[in-house]
Amino acid sequence: MSIAETFKTFIGNLAIDNAATISARYGEITCALNKEFRETDSKTANALQVGSYGRWTAIKGISDLDMLYIMPAKKWDSYKDGGQSALLTETKNAIKSRYPSTTVIVDRLVVRVLYNDFHIEVQPVFEQDDGSFKYPDTYSGGSWKITKPREEIKAISEFNDQKNKNLRRLCKMARSWKNKHGVAMGGLLIDTLAHNFLKSTDEYDDKSHLYYDHMTRDFFEYLSERPNQDYYAALGSGQRVRVKKNFQKKAKKAYDLALKAIEASGKENENQKWQKIFGRAFPAAEKSVQKAAAEIYSFRDTEQYIEDRFPVDIRHSISIDCDVSQNGFREYLLREILRLSLPLKASKTLKFHVVEHDISGEFDLYWKVLNRGEEAKRRDCIRGQIESDRGGMVRSEKTDFRGDHIVECYAVRRGVVVATDRIHVPIQANAVRANQL
Secondary structure (H helix, E strand, O other), X not given: OOHHHHHHHHHHHOOOOOHHHHHHHHHHHHHHHHHHHOOOOOOOOOEEEEHHHHHOOOOOOXXXXXXXXXXXXXXXXXXOOOOXXXXXXXXXXXXXXXXXXXXXXXXXXXXXEEOOOOEEEEEEEEEOOOOOEXXXXXXXXXXXXXXXXXXXXHHHHHHHHHOOOHHHHHHHHHHHHHHHHOOOOOHHHHHHHHHHHHHOOOOOOOOOHHHHHHHHHHHHHHHHOOOOOOEEEOOOOOOEEEOOOOOHHHHHHHHHHHHHHHHOOOOOOHHHHHHHHHOOOOOOOOOOHHHHHHHHHOOOOOOOOHHHOOOEOOOOOEEEEEEEEEOOEEEEEHHHXXXXXXXXXXXXXXXXXXXXXXXXXXXXXXXXXXXXXXXXXXXXXXXXXXXXXXXXXXXXXXXXOOEEEEEEEEEEEOOEEEEEEEEEEEEOOOOEEEOOO
16 A cells, blocks of 8 residues: 555544534534524524534544534623623523433533533624624633634635645644644644644645655654744634643654654555554554564464543643652652663562643543563563553552563543553563552
């Protein structure tokens, strides 16, 4: 398969696979609000799909969807003076009364409608003469703010056409990268940065899938070179898009991996190297290196993948580290060992733990310990099963045999992976085995 065909397949693999369900949910909410505020049963009128889904840059696994419900103009006098909370409450009640088994809550700016595999944030708004919308904010007694999603949708559509359909595809590939590597970037920030990158160059104006290896490489380099800043001006609207957490370091890693993937062009491990950037949505080679190794060592492929159990839509950040100790005495943090390039020997006790996260509310934590390398295959001990946290957001292991090993954690909120982190465990003498305590 040529690189063009591979990237075309990759983008096809990112396509949303539950669009009918999403559309039905949008329709149900719209109908409930139209019935409440206009006494009609329309499932489409007076609603606007916004966010990544509305800009057509969302990918499979999307969990946060957004919609505006455009209120009747004559209702403005009822809410304009301190009625922000009342508007959100009445919006919630209208949805809840029509669909009582669905969880519906008010959350400062929006009404959140929680389904099993995704949720929709509904924002009641009043349309202005210039096409923008006033929306309620209940913080500190209440205020009215302005949003301009139509300008963002128009801008991305027009620029996508100018750039040979490459903008939306790049936005989708960037989402696959952020989900694979746990990059806490909002959808509008990704779309804005992809727009800014393509605006900065005409290199790909007449290019398509055949050049997506180079285009993504250059995009990651562009991201890695951005200065640290708190926000960007959104494409189209110019409104502030907040930067949740610096992304440059992970973008630089992706750039380095892209260089290696391009260098491996035509080789058996080419696709495998792209998968290190984009995850399993990127198609595997027809006969992978892993399969060939399995034929040599006859090891069991026991690795499990989180995307087979839950939708993945990274919205938050989580960080893990590891206490390295021996005979009950702590020696170093693992990331400090890696930074100093110190050797990690066998017979050590490893206590992996969550250092920090920015996830509000409750969530479930899962761990994955994967042994890699020839020794793990020879011993038929690659592990890689996904297991629930046993309490305290801690995972204890012991070093056992030489090789490069990986520990990952996944934060799952309401059935969706919203944050992930990983750490490499390079054991130089004598993978990691479970601590059987």
